[in-house]
Amino acid sequence: MSDRDIQCPVKAYIDGRWSDASDGHTFDVTNPATGEIIATVADCGVTETRRAIAAAGAAQKAWAGWTANDRANALRHWRDLMVAHADRLARILMLENGKPLTEARGEILYGASYLEWFAEETRRIYGEVIPAPASDKRVVVIRQPVGVCAAITPWNFPNAMLARKAAAALAAGCTLVAKPAEDTPLSALIMAELAGEAGIPDGVFNVLPTSRPADVGGELTSSETVRKISFTGSTEIGRLLLGQAAGTIKKVSMELGGNAPFIVFDDADLDAAADGLMASKFRNAGQTCVCANRIFVHAKVMDAFAEKVLDRVAMLKVADGNVAGAEIGPLINEEAVKKVERLVGAAGTAGARLVTGGQRHDAGRLFYQPTILSGVTPSMDIAREEIFGPVAAMIAFDKEDDVVAMANDTPYGLAAYAYTRDLGRAWRVSEALEYGMVGINEGAISNAAAPFGGVKQSGMGREGSHHGIDDYLELKYIMMGGLGA
Numbered sequence: 001m002s003d004r005d006i007q008c009p010v011k012a013y014i015d016g017r018w019s020d021a022s023d024g025h026t027f028d029v030t031n032p033a034t035g036e037i038i039a040t041v042a043d044c045g046v047t048e049t050r051r052a053i054a055a056a057g058a059a060q061k062a063w064a065g066w067t068a069n070d071r072a073n074a075l076r077h078w079r080d081l082m083v084a085h086a087d088r089l090a091r092i093l094m095l096e097n098g099k100p101l102t103e104a105r106g107e108i109l110y111g112a113s114y115l116e117w118f119a120e121e122t123r124r125i126y127g128e129v130i131p132a133p134a135s136d137k138r139v140v141v142i143r144q145p146v147g148v149c150a151a152i153t154p155w156n157f158p159n160a161m162l163a164r165k166a167a168a169a170l171a172a173g174c175t176l177v178a179k180p181a182e183d184t185p186l187s188a189l190i191m192a193e194l195a196g197e198a199g200i201p202d203g204v205f206n207v208l209p210t211s212r213p214a215d216v217g218g219e220l221t222s223s224e225t226v227r228k229i230s231f232t233g234s235t236e237i238g239r240l241l242l243g244q245a246a247g248t249i250k251k252v253s254m255e256l257g258g259n260a261p262f263i264v265f266d267d268a269d270l271d272a273a274a275d276g277l278m279a280s281k282f283r284n285a286g287q288t289c290v291c292a293n294r295i296f297v298h299a300k301v302m303d304a305f306a307e308k309v310l311d312r313v314a315m316l317k318v319a320d321g322n323v324a325g326a327e328i329g330p331l332i333n334e335e336a337v338k339k340v341e342r343l344v345g346a347a348g349t350a351g352a353r354l355v356t357g358g359q360r361h362d363a364g365r366l367f368y369q370p371t372i373l374s375g376v377t378p379s380m381d382i383a384r385e386e387i388f389g390p391v392a393a394m395i396a397f398d399k400e401d402d403v404v405a406m407a408n409d410t411p412y413g414l415a416a417y418a419y420t421r422d423l424g425r426a427w428r429v430s431e432a433l434e435y436g437m438v439g440i441n442e443g444a445i446s447n448a449a450a451p452f453g454g455v456k457q458s459g460m461g462r463e464g465s466h467h468g469i470d471d472y473l474e475l476k477y478i479m480m481g482g483l484g485a
């Protein structure tokens with residue numbers, strides 16, 4: 001079967017129907033591992049965006065009127081279909097994103113876990129009764145859906161990042177217009193196909209594939225009907241969308257960039273720390289927002305730890321995601337590879353030592369060798385910027401206070417990690433790190449039950465956990481008067 005026989009929708013999903021772009025525009029989706037065109041997709045613009053917003057607006061009140069039980073059953077059915085079709089969805093995700101098939105399948109199940117979580121949360125949208133200020137009054141607080149929401153999602157987790165938003169939005173009784181990344185629209189389209197099969201009503205979940213994100217985003221952020229923007233992507237674009245959403249005072253959720261410190265203290269279990277680093281640093285070829293980006297290692301254990309990491313990195317299999325045992329796939333595009341080459345080159349020029357890797361891999365044009373750099377300093381670009389590639393940048397430190405200060409010296413605040421067997425140090429460091437999420441002796445921290453999100457310029461709001469639905473609800477206070485006998 002050629003890559004073009006991928007059995008996936010290629011049109012926009014608006015109001016429960018598949019639709020071409022009104023101007024007939026299309027764009028190609030390519031496999032980053034081979035450069036092959038795998039699909040040609042409807043290229044939505046302002047016209048389609050307006051149609052989708054209108055459909056979401058028309059459907060919202062009826063969807064919010066479903067009982068919690070019925071909404072829960074529909075979300076659960078959607079989740080069951082995603083799991084039942086996991087192999088098919090994983091193959092499509094692998095073809096458009098490049099990640100190894102095993103990782104792609106893991107992402108499908110991870111995305112499904114958010115549908116499962118919020119299918120249950122929809123049953124727990126509780127209100128409050130507050131003691132009234134007078135005997136002839138009663139005070140209650142109810143929680144109601146925000147209304148029509150928009151989701152703009154990245155290419156690195158094209159299923160899970162959308163599932164994480166759609167699950168919470170629909171559970172709250174909102175309707176959603178989703179714009180996936182131009183590199184990876186297919187995962188969102190096949191989610192729409194399954195949403196329809198699950199009985200999610202027309203207009204509740206709409207997907208606009210496009211190669212014109214500014215046109216679609218401009219319409220979503222300026223529409224009076226759209227009450228909320230939920231964005232996952234770079235801090236740069238998040239900042240732009242925040243400004244655009246201000247015009248209509250929209251609610252916003254921002255899941256943005258990161259620069260995660262990974263701290264190995266001298267009392268750490270070095271094998272556990274090396275395993276944790278492999279889980280954090282090399283997942284998705286280093287293209288995740290929570291990847292270890294700066295690896296701080298106590299000087300006393302630097303040599304021993306670096307050797308353990310080198311042994312593990314040398315075992316990594318770099319290959320097309322289709323190849324059995326593949327662990328490191330390609331980066332998403334030429335621009336991404338050029339950024340990694342720039343950061344590694346600049347680090348070398350500034351005095352860092354190349355331990356292994358440091359150039360493109362012969363598996364293909366967009367593949368980059370798993371790389372370790374030592375002698376990195378906090379002032380180097382590779383420590384200041386989000387690498388978004390399979391490069392471990394090692395920085396030596398001596399004192400706990402110094403490494404916490406260095407870890408916090410960044411505009412970002414998404415995820416941080418520390419390895420120590422000292423309980424007091426674990427608490428001191430966890431509380432001192434200025435991040436939304438901290439892993440102690442753990443390199444893989446993302447799960448649906450936990451509040452995922454960052455502080456500072458890594459964003460605002462939380463996704464997942466019982467907190468995640470709050471971003472899609474409004475509080476309404478009702479005082480009932482004139483109740484005297």
Ligand SMILES: NC(=O)c1ccc[n+]([C@@H]2O[C@H](COP(=O)([O-])OP(=O)(O)OC[C@H]3O[C@@H](n4cnc5c(N)ncnc54)[C@H](O)[C@@H]3O)[C@@H](O)[C@H]2O)c1
Pocket residue numbers: 152153154155156157161179180181182213214215216217218232233234235237238240254255256257258288289290386414458459
């Ligand atoms: N915090 C998180 O949960 C999280 C998760 C994944 C990725 N990210 C971050 O995302 C970045 C990488 O993803 P990316 O390259 O897709 O990010 P990106 O910001 O370039 O794109 C993200 C989305 O924004 C859209 N977009 C781009 N320009 C736009 C515009 N002018 N108007 C409207 N939409 C626009 C893109 O089409 C895409 O759908 C990294 O910084 C990574 O850390 C964060």
Ligand SMILES: O=C[C@H](O)CS(=O)(=O)O
Pocket residue numbers: 156157160287288289290446452
């Ligand atoms: O890229 C960041 C995503 O949020 C990835 S995950 O949630 O950690 O899987």
